[in-house]
Amino acid sequence: MLKKIRVTLSVIIVALITLYFLDFRGFLPEGLKFLTEIQFIPALLSLNAIVLIALLLLTLLFGRVYCSSICPMGIYQDFTAWLSKKYSKKKRYNYSKAKNILRWSVLGATVVAFIASLNFLVGLLDPYGAYGRIATHIFKPAYLAGNNLLETIFTSFGNYSFYKVSIYTLSVSSMIIALITLLVIGYLAWKGGRTYCNTICPVGTTLGFFSKYSLFKVQFVNEKCNMCGLCSMKCKASCIDSKNKDIDYSRCVTCFNCIEVCKRDAMKYNITDFSKVKESLLPKSKKQVSAISPETSVNSVNESKRRFLSATLVTSLAASRLLAQQVSGDILPKRELKRQIPIAPPGALSFDHLREKCISCHLCVSKCPSRVIKPALLEYGLSGIMQPKLYFDRGFCNYDCTVCGDVCPTGAILPLTVEEKNHTQMGKVQFIKENCIVYYDETSCGACSEHCPTQAVHMVPYKDHLTIPETDQSICVGCGGCEYVCPAIPYKAIYVEGLDIHNTIEIKHEEVEEIVIDDFGF
Amino acid sequence: MKTEKSKKLNIMDRRKFLRSVALTGAAITTMKDADAMSILSQSFQTSNATAKYDLVAVMGGEPEAMFRKAIEEMGGMKNFINKGDKVCIKPNIGWDQPVEMAANTNPKLVAEIIKHCFEAGASEVRVFDHTCDDWRKSYANSGIEEAAKRAGAEVLPAHQESYYKTVSIPKGRNLKSAKIHQAIVDSDKWINVPVLKNHGGAQLTISMKNYMGIVWDRGFFHANDLQQCIADICTYEKRPILNIVDAYRLMKTSGPRGKSLSDVVLSKGLFMSQDIVAVDTAAANFFNQAREMPLENVAHIAKAQQLGLGTMELDKLNIRRVRI
Numbered sequence: 001m002l003k004k005i006r007v008t009l010s011v012i013i014v015a016l017i018t019l020y021f022l023d024f025r026g027f028l029p030e031g032l033k034f035l036t037e038i039q040f041i042p043a044l045l046s047l048n049a050i051v052l053i054a055l056l057l058l059t060l061l062f063g064r065v066y067c068s069s070i071c072p073m074g075i076y077q078d079f080t081a082w083l084s085k086k087y088s089k090k091k092r093y094n095y096s097k098a099k100n101i102l103r104w105s106v107l108g109a110t111v112v113a114f115i116a117s118l119n120f121l122v123g124l125l126d127p128y129g130a131y132g133r134i135a136t137h138i139f140k141p142a143y144l145a146g147n148n149l150l151e152t153i154f155t156s157f158g159n160y161s162f163y164k165v166s167i168y169t170l171s172v173s174s175m176i177i178a179l180i181t182l183l184v185i186g187y188l189a190w191k192g193g194r195t196y197c198n199t200i201c202p203v204g205t206t207l208g209f210f211s212k213y214s215l216f217k218v219q220f221v222n223e224k225c226n227m228c229g230l231c232s233m234k235c236k237a238s239c240i241d242s243k244n245k246d247i248d249y250s251r252c253v254t255c256f257n258c259i260e261v262c263k264r265d266a267m268k269y270n271i272t273d274f275s276k277v278k279e280s281l282l283p284k285s286k287k288q289v290s291a292i293s294p295e296t297s298v299n300s301v302n303e304s305k306r307r308f309l310s311a312t313l314v315t316s317l318a319a320s321r322l323l324a325q326q327v328s329g330d331i332l333p334k335r336e337l338k339r340q341i342p343i344a345p346p347g348a349l350s351f352d353h354l355r356e357k358c359i360s361c362h363l364c365v366s367k368c369p370s371r372v373i374k375p376a377l378l379e380y381g382l383s384g385i386m387q388p389k390l391y392f393d394r395g396f397c398n399y400d401c402t403v404c405g406d407v408c409p410t411g412a413i414l415p416l417t418v419e420e421k422n423h424t425q426m427g428k429v430q431f432i433k434e435n436c437i438v439y440y441d442e443t444s445c446g447a448c449s450e451h452c453p454t455q456a457v458h459m460v461p462y463k464d465h466l467t468i469p470e471t472d473q474s475i476c477v478g479c480g481g482c483e484y485v486c487p488a489i490p491y492k493a494i495y496v497e498g499l500d501i502h503n504t505i506e507i508k509h510e511e512v513e514e515i516v517i518d519d520f521g522f
Numbered sequence: 523m524k525t526e527k528s529k530k531l532n533i534m535d536r537r538k539f540l541r542s543v544a545l546t547g548a549a550i551t552t553m554k555d556a557d558a559m560s561i562l563s564q565s566f567q568t569s570n571a572t573a574k575y576d577l578v579a580v581m582g583g584e585p586e587a588m589f590r591k592a593i594e595e596m597g598g599m600k601n602f603i604n605k606g607d608k609v610c611i612k613p614n615i616g617w618d619q620p621v622e623m624a625a626n627t628n629p630k631l632v633a634e635i636i637k638h639c640f641e642a643g644a645s646e647v648r649v650f651d652h653t654c655d656d657w658r659k660s661y662a663n664s665g666i667e668e669a670a671k672r673a674g675a676e677v678l679p680a681h682q683e684s685y686y687k688t689v690s691i692p693k694g695r696n697l698k699s700a701k702i703h704q705a706i707v708d709s710d711k712w713i714n715v716p717v718l719k720n721h722g723g724a725q726l727t728i729s730m731k732n733y734m735g736i737v738w739d740r741g742f743f744h745a746n747d748l749q750q751c752i753a754d755i756c757t758y759e760k761r762p763i764l765n766i767v768d769a770y771r772l773m774k775t776s777g778p779r780g781k782s783l784s785d786v787v788l789s790k791g792l793f794m795s796q797d798i799v800a801v802d803t804a805a806a807n808f809f810n811q812a813r814e815m816p817l818e819n820v821a822h823i824a825k826a827q828q829l830g831l832g833t834m835e836l837d838k839l840n841i842r843r844v845r846i
Binding site: 160163164165166369370395398399400401437441443444445446447449450451452453454455458459465467485487488489507509510511512513515517518519520521522 | 579581618654655656658659676677678679681682684685721722723724725740741742744745746747748749750774776777778779781782783784786787789790791803804807808809810811812816818819821836843
């Protein structure tokens with residue numbers, strides 16, 4: 001019964017969270033966002049105290065329910081292990097000793113990386129973030145291919161409920177990382193169940209620490225048990241030592257497989273008898289304090305982190321400037337100018353803020369309706385690998401769209417109202433006259449100004465009856481409409497340069513003139 | 523005959539598609555059928571009708587009322603559409619802007635035209651535009667998707683190259699071929715329904731500029747003398763049976779997207795003609811009252827006249843002016 005509840009809950013949660021990542025047509029209610037907000041690391045980063053306390057309480061009451069039924073990566077491993085059992089019926093697990101040194105070293109390294117602002121490592125190991133990347137880079141292309149197949153079938157019958165979508169790789173590196181994660185964790189799960197959760201996963205180690213003291217636990221009923229060892233063989237966490245009737249609760253993910261399989265009803269999920277446990281608990285209480293302290297220091301971002309960040313930024317900027325100077329010795333009239341500073345999504349506030357908060361789950365990448373967000377490589381520096389940046393090769397940021405901030409579960413991209421978004425400057429327009437068609441060919445164009453929502457790019461009179469772009473950086477939001485659409489070849493004549501700290505622009509309010517037209521005019 | 527042909531092609535598509543799936547796996551599937559489709563670019567006599575007037579101009583009413591008046595003066599939609607015709611309507615749905623901004627054709631006008639098409643016996647009416655802003659948002663927020671669907675039309679996507687077919691433009695000067703949306707290529711009749719707006723590059727966007735929403739590669743236009751290419755694309759042999767210019771609101775400045783309501787004038791006008799040069803000339807003169815706009819600046823109009831697409835000499839035309 002308990003297992004059935006666990007399996008049902010897990011299947012529902014993993015299905016919904018996966019579909020939430022894949023759904024590109026807004027079929028699913030926006031409220032499903034809560035499934036990403038109740039994940040441990042996102043809650044920690046967004047300082048969501050309610051969720052954090054709730055998760056800790058849940059663990060202290062019932063054990064690692066989070067790992068069992070809420071974490072999508074955990075459920076993915078259960079699915080893989082279940083498949084492996086379908087493949088070979090003889091499959092059995094064995095009790096193994098806890099790899100405590102490895103577990104705590106990984107957790108320690110993660111905390112250090114976090115403090116040192118190497119969020120890349122945190123994002124790499126966080127099970128939710130890793131699952132998000134798998135959904136975005138592996139599952140989504142397949143989902144889109146399925147959509148296109150249905151589109152072909154339905155359209156051939158004159159039904160237009162589906163529309164085609166293009167499928168392409170946003171970032172080869174992120175896709176490879178997602179694929180490796182999928183395969184490695186899948187392999188571990190196929191071989192030995194919840195190996196990742198109990199040796200590597202920093203969330204697993206943290207919650208495992210608390211689950212040792214949980215109120216409800218799976219326990220042996222001594223008088224009924226004949227030590228047949230079935231429970232050990234079924235334990236995907238390899239945490240039941242049936243010979244000694246001992247369970248390592250730091251690794252138990254409360255899957256209830258042992259209870260289900262026991263033929264003698266010798267396994268019970270029950271309130272812990274604390275009188276028995278007390279002795280074993282006491283000496284460990286000191287450890288508890290020391291283990292929590294690194295986490296509290298996580299929340300208060302320290303000065304050294306800031307310094308480290310700005311140092312990376314300054315050096316990376318300086319280096320790229322130096323590179324650019326070498327290029328600008330060109331004598332050709334047309335110039336190639338590449339973006340020196342990346343463009344962070346609206347609501348990211350600053351590169352510092354983004355780097356501190358983002359774990360690269362790529363939900364924004366997947367959800368952006370204009371598909372202009374992609375994972376960065378080294379543009380934000382080492383710590384910002386895989387974090388989202390805007391690019392305008394295939395589209396531009398819709399002026400009234402606020403989706404990325406609305407979906408971000410960690411607060412790396414803060415939610416903006418349409419009004420706020422309309423005034424957020426994430427980059428500044430740069431016009432290169434010598435590349436412009438109006439200057440070069442002396443023919444009309446104006447594609448850039450056409451797309452400009454604030455008319456930061458506007459057309460002013462030029463030779464004959466022509467008009468040429470003129471820019472006003474003070475009202476540019478950096479949406480990239482101009483850059484995307486500029487038809488100049490081989491180099492674009494207009495592009496957006498990013499800003500490491502976003503600005504708020506002021507748009508002059510223009511009075512509506514009363515113009516009455518009461519004649520045809522011809 | 524034509525349906526059979528397209529059915530055959532659809533089967534070919536599916537085969538091709540399945541083969542590509544088998545070859546590359548489910549990950550990458552793209553449909554490049556445009557070249558195969560080019561044989562379908564048939565030539566058409568656009569209209570069997572002789573309208574009572576060369577041009578009808580209406581002022582002072584709501585969009586639907588002005589249209590009803592104009593089409594009545596033109597002898598009714600039956601004059602242009604035969605029973606069973608597959609009709610395509612091409613409004614301007616370029617931008618993620620609300621109706622009040624006049625960045626897109628008025629949805630009420632689009633719905634009314636659809637109604638008249640069905641009343642005249644059209645077997646189906648399709649509506650689409652190759653948008654500039656995100657197409658889902660533009661279709662929804664312009665109000666056109668909902669209005670058109672409610673009027674019984676099919677609203678087709680146009681955001682992928684595979685929806686377009688290559689056709690040759692033999693009379694074009696700079697533009698010799700273009701990829702045109704299959705809804706136009708496959709239709710029996712099509713109606714061009716632009717909105718009157720200022721345009722940063724072309725100066726004005728009216729009926730001719732609205733053609734840029736039926737083609738895939740707009741960048742080519744901008745890169746190869748925009749004004750000439752606009753005139754060139756209008757020589758595509760399948761001409762609209764009617765050009766209906768929505769000037770209920772006009773965008774006088776910051777076009778074609780617009781930034782605030784101060785760009786918009788409630789002008790309550792509508793112009794209808796089979797002569798695309800004449801209707802754009804008339805609409806440009808109308809616009810000139812809101813903001814000075816010399817015709818020579820809107821160079822594509824004169825270029826189209828040179829290509830023999832119509833006349834700018836409104837005095838020589840039989841024009842009906844109606845005030846409501």
